[in-house]
Amino acid sequence: MHLILLGAPGTGKGTQANILAERKGWLHVSTGDMLREAGAAGTVLGRTAKKYMDEGALVPDELVIRMLVERIGGPDAAAGFVLDGFPRNLAQAVALDEALAKASKAIDLALNITAPDDELVRRLGGRWLCRGCGAIYQEASSPPRVAGKCDRCGGELYQRDDDKPETVRARLERQKPPAALLAHYRDGGKLIDVNGLQPVEKVTEALLRAVHGTENGPK
Numbered sequence: 302m303h304l305i306l307l308g309a310p311g312t313g314k315g316t317q318a319n320i321l322a323e324r325k326g327w328l329h330v331s332t333g334d335m336l337r338e339a340g341a342a343g344t345v346l347g348r349t350a351k352k353y354m355d356e357g358a359l360v361p362d363e364l365v366i367r368m369l370v371e372r373i374g375g376p377d378a379a380a381g382f383v384l385d386g387f388p389r390n391l392a393q394a395v396a397l398d399e400a401l402a403k404a405s406k407a408i409d410l411a412l413n414i415t416a417p418d419d420e421l422v423r424r425l426g427g428r429w430l431c432r433g434c435g436a437i438y439q440e441a442s443s444p445p446r447v448a449g450k451c452d453r454c455g456g457e458l459y460q461r462d463d464d465k466p467e468t469v470r471a472r473l474e475r476q477k478p479p480a481a482l483l484a485h486y487r488d489g490g491k492l493i494d495v496n497g498l499q500p501v502e503k504v505t506e507a508l509l510r511a512v513h514g515t516e517n518g519p520k
């Protein structure tokens with residue numbers, strides 16, 4: 302299965318991609334995580350990307366596409382993958398289709414998670430992430446048992462630089478999935494909308510129903 306999770310910032314792409322990848326044995330590829338890791342490592346890519354990320358803007362396509370295509374070409378993607386944060390626009394979607402076609406593969410399903418802006422602002426303002434394992438918490442709806450410490454691995458929790466209120470507003474203005482991107486997957490019969498304004502487990506159930514429908518459907 303080659304799956305894409307689409308959705309505005311804070312709709313739960315990372316949360317759900319973590320769960321799906323663990324349950325289904327797929328590779329979870331988050332372009333946001335890859336860019337943040339490059340930033341922490343101080344690479345040229347990471348330093349360039351950070352300027353855009355801190356402004357709530359998208360990183361230029363040529364940087365992100367090359368990074369993503371290399372990642373999904375690795376042997377650990379052979380059992381399938383779930384993409385979280387890629388593609389963000391039609392140019393990225395076309396580049397992804399072309400890269401997969403070279404390996405006689407294609408995207409099977411694009412799941413578009415939706416939720417209203419005021420809920421997304423609330424979620425991102427209280428998001429905490431684990432430096433060790435990448436687990437995602439929300440201080441009101443899914444807090445860690447001990448503040449600042451990961452339940453899963455004991456790692457330190459931190460808040461992202463781009464979760465400051467002014468950057469969240471910029472991200473919500475500039476980074477919702479554009480109509481042309483949604484149309485690309487809808488026209489190919491691959492797009493399913495999922496209501497993200499329900500508890501995490503209910504969203505997971507809805508995503509898995511869509512995945513199983515595609516896995517068992519006509520080829």
Ligand code: AP5
Pocket residue numbers: 308309310311312313314315316317332333334336353354357358359360361362365385386387388389393424425427428429437438439440442443463472476497498499500501504
């Ligand atoms: P990225 O890291 O991909 O950020 P994003 O798309 O803004 O998405 P988020 O990670 O903020 O949210 P999410 O949907 O994953 O939600 P989460 O599960 O964490 O990208 C960061 C930056 O990198 C971009 O701004 C851009 O600059 C750059 N970039 C990345 N990819 C790029 C690309 N392809 N091209 C160009 N630039 C790119 O959940 C959010 C919070 O809500 C958490 O606290 C969670 O616990 C909580 N939550 C989740 N689900 C629920 C629920 N159902 N109910 C209540 N709370 C919930």
